[in-house]
Amino acid sequence: MLLEGLIGGLFNGISIGAVLLIVALGLAIVFGLMGVINLAHGELMMLGAYTTYVVQNGFRTMGESALNFYIFVALPLSFLVAALVGLALERGVIRYLYGRPLETLLATWGVSLILRQFVRSVSWAMVIGLILFCGLFFGGRWLLQRRQQQVANWMSAVLLLLSAAIALIAGILINQNAGTALTRPWFSARNVDVTPPVWLRGGLALGNTLQFPYARLFIIVLTVVCLVGVYWFLQRSAWGLRIRSVTQNRSMSACLGIPTERVDALTFALGSGLAGIAGCAVTLLGSVGPNLGSNYIVDAFMVVVVGGVGKLVGSIVAAMVIGIITYLVGSGTLALILTPFAGMQPLVDFFTFFATTSMAKVMVFALIIAFLQIKPAGMFPQKGRTVEA
Numbered sequence: 001m002l003l004e005g006l007i008g009g010l011f012n013g014i015s016i017g018a019v020l021l022i023v024a025l026g027l028a029i030v031f032g033l034m035g036v037i038n039l040a041h042g043e044l045m046m047l048g049a050y051t052t053y054v055v056q057n058g059f060r061t062m063g064e065s066a067l068n069f070y071i072f073v074a075l076p077l078s079f080l081v082a083a084l085v086g087l088a089l090e091r092g093v094i095r096y097l098y099g100r101p102l103e104t105l106l107a108t109w110g111v112s113l114i115l116r117q118f119v120r121s122v123s124w125a126m127v128i129g130l131i132l133f134c135g136l137f138f139g140g141r142w143l144l145q146r147r148q149q150q151v152a153n154w155m156s157a158v159l160l161l162l163s164a165a166i167a168l169i170a171g172i173l174i175n176q177n178a179g180t181a182l183t184r185p186w187f188s189a190r191n192v193d194v195t196p197p198v199w200l201r202g203g204l205a206l207g208n209t210l211q212f213p214y215a216r217l218f219i220i221v222l223t224v225v226c227l228v229g230v231y232w233f234l235q236r237s238a239w240g241l242r243i244r245s246v247t248q249n250r251s252m253s254a255c256l257g258i259p260t261e262r263v264d265a266l267t268f269a270l271g272s273g274l275a276g277i278a279g280c281a282v283t284l285l286g287s288v289g290p291n292l293g294s295n296y297i298v299d300a301f302m303v304v305v306v307g308g309v310g311k312l313v314g315s316i317v318a319a320m321v322i323g324i325i326t327y328l329v330g331s332g333t334l335a336l337i338l339t340p341f342a343g344m345q346p347l348v349d350f351f352t353f354f355a356t357t358s359m360a361k362v363m364v365f366a367l368i369i370a371f372l373q374i375k376p377a378g379m380f381p382q383k384g385r386t387v388e389a
Contacts, residue, residue, distance in 0.1 A: 006333070006337060007210060008209070008210050008333075009324075009327060009328050009331065009333035009334075009337075010324060010328075011212055011216075012216075012327045012331070013320075013323045013324030013325070013326070013327035013328055014220065014320060014323060014324065015213075015216035015217075015219065015220060015323070016323035016324075016326060016327050017319040017320040017321070017322065017323025017324060018216075018219050018220045018223040018319070018323070019219060019278075019281065019282065019285070019296075019323070020296075020299050020300065020303050020319040020322060020323055021223050021227075021303065021315060021316060021319035021320075022219065022222065022223045022226060022274075022277065022278045022281055023045060023275070023278040023282075023296045023299070023300045023303075024299075024300040024301075024303035024304055024315055024319060025223075025226055025227070025230065025274045025278070025312075025315065026041065026044075026270070026271035026272060026273070026274030026275040026278065027041050027271065027275070027300045027301065027303075027304055028271075028303075028304050028307075028311075028312060028315045029230070029267060029270060029271040029274070030267070030268055030271035030272070031301075031304055034247075034264065034267055034268065034271075035101070036094060036098075036101075036104055036108075036268070037101055037104055037105045037108065038094075038104075038108045038271075039105060039108040039109040039111075039112050039297065040089065040108040040109070040111040040112040040115060041108075041271075041272075041275050041293070041297060041300065042112065042275075042292070042293020042294055042295075042296055042297035042300075043111070043112045043115035043116060043293045044082045044085060044086055044115075044272045044275040044276060044279075044293070045082070045275040045276065045278045045279040045282070045292065045293045045296065046115070046116075046119065046279055046288075046290065046292045046293040047078075047081055047082050047085060047115070047119075047276060047279065048078035048079070048081065048082045048275060048276030048277060048278065048279025048280050049078075049194070049279035049280065049282060049283050049288040049292055050119060050187065050192075050279075050288060051074065051077050051078045051081045051082075051276065051279070051280070052070075052071075052074040052078055052194055052279065052280045052283045052288075053187075053192050053194050053283065053288055055070050055073055055074040055077055056070050056074065056194055056195065058070075059073070067195065067197060067198070068197045068198055068199060069197070070197065071196075071197055071200075071280075074280050075222075075277060075280050078276040078277055078279055078280040079273040079274070079276045079277050080273070080276075081276055082272045082273050082274075082275050082276025082277075082279070083269040083270070083272050083273030083276065084269075085115075085272065086268050086269050086271065086272020086273065086275075087265055087268065087269040087272070089108075089111060089268070089272070090264065090265050090268035090269070091265060093107050093108075093111065094107075094108075094264075094268060095261070095264065095265075098264070112293070112294075116290045116291070116293075117290075119187055119290045120185070120187070120188060120189045120290050121185060122185065122186050122187065123182065123183055123184055123185050123186060124182040124183075124184075125171055125174040125175055125182045125183050126171065128170065128171070128174065128182075129167045129168070129170055129171035129174075130167070132163075132166065132167045132170055133163050133164060133166075133167035136159075136162070136163035136166060136167070137159055137160060137163040137164075140159045140162075140163065141156065141159065144159070187290075189289075189290060190289070191287040191288060191289035192287060192288050192289070193287050193288075194283035194284070194287070194288055196215055196284050199214070200214045200215045200218055200284060201214065201215075202214060204217065215284040215285065216285075218281075218284065219281045219284065219285075222277070222281055223281075226274060226277060227312070227316070230270075230274070230312065231312065233270070239263070239266060242258050242259075242263050243263055243266070243267050245258055246258060246260050246263045246264070278296075279292070279293075282296070299322070302318075302322060302364075302365075302368055303315055303318045303319045303322060304318075305368075305372070305378060306318040306321075306322070306368055306371065306372070306378055306379060307319070307378055307379055307380060308377060308378030308379055308380035308381050311378070311379075311380040313380055314378055314379045314380035317379055317380075318378075318379060322364055322368075325360075325363075325364055325367070326357075326360050326361065326364055327360075329351060329354050329355065329360040329363055329364075330354070330355065330356060330357045330359070330360030330361075331355070332351075332352065332355035334351045335348050335351040335352045335355055338351065
């Protein structure tokens with residue numbers, strides 16, 4: 001009985017660690033390789049989850065049998081949507097803030113609030129207004145650039161104000177007809193449910209009491225596939241070589257002809273796309289809401305910091321350790337395992353006190369703080385000139 005409880009606890013801990021790792025994988029690239037503190041990473045994950053919800057609804061219209069395959073379309077689409085939003089974020093905001101971590105933190109925090117409110121409020125009226133604004137502003141800049149090579153700052157400012165005013169007036173006129181399909185929010189603030197495919201329901205039974213849910217097994221396999229893909233991309237592809245080169249020495253890479261701005265954009269898009277895949281995976285575990293990302297962002301940063309900034313191996317070990325400790329303590333499994341042993345009552349009482357999810361997180365936080373006092377650079381600290389830079 002104790003052995004089955006320990007095996008079940010370890011599996012659930014590993015599955016929690018796999019979820020943390022797939023969330024932290026994109027953050028490990030953005031924060032670890034680029035040094036960008038992206039507080040909007042959780043919201044990029046949320047966009048991936050809502051993309052999965054939309055894809056599921058689209059497949060539902062084709063019949064119940066089609067629902068068994070929506071996950072294979074949702075995964076690449078979640079990656080693509082989150083990557084495109086991340087690319088726009090890097091091109092529009094982050095590129096101007098490299099080397100300024102405090103400003104980057106505040107800017108991405110503001111973007112996270114905007115994305116959350118966008119998901120709560122988005123409707124066809126808002127989409128029409130955004131398309132109208134982008135068409136007027138960027139189309140106007142393109143026309144001005146054709147007439148003259150450089151566009152003065154005052155021209156861009158006037159064009160921005162005019163485009164925003166026209167889009168706002170159009171939005172107000174559309175919203176006057178309240179209750180129509182154009183003004184009805186797509187998602188609103190309520191949580192929405194994503195139904196797993198039939199083949200991911202239930203679990204693999206081992207013995208009389210052990211059962212490994214198929215959804216968690218799928219997430220573990222997906223995490224392994226993402227890890228292998230990221231490792232291959234960084235270590236074996238030409239763009240991966242460029243990313244590692246820019247990470248180690250940006251100035252020398254630029255002198256050698258490596259397009260550092262494109263590398264930055266690609267790296268940020270890759271990390272954002274992985275957040276979208278994480279959002280797709282998390283939908284298999286529960287409902288989706290606008291605050292989904294905020295539930296994982298702190299844990300993801302913990303994984304990256306404890307593992308060692310820029311170290312994928314460290315992120316793997318840290319995610320597994322944090323996941324296993326959180327489950328074994330929070331579920332009461334550790335207290336139950338220690339109960340039969342004589343002289344362990346003080347430890348049993350101690351772990352019973354922390355045998356809730358919230359208290360287990362408090363304990364993990366305390367352990368991480370103590371660990372960072374001993375090894376402030378994490379389990380696998382960086383070595384070489386990049387540390388001194």
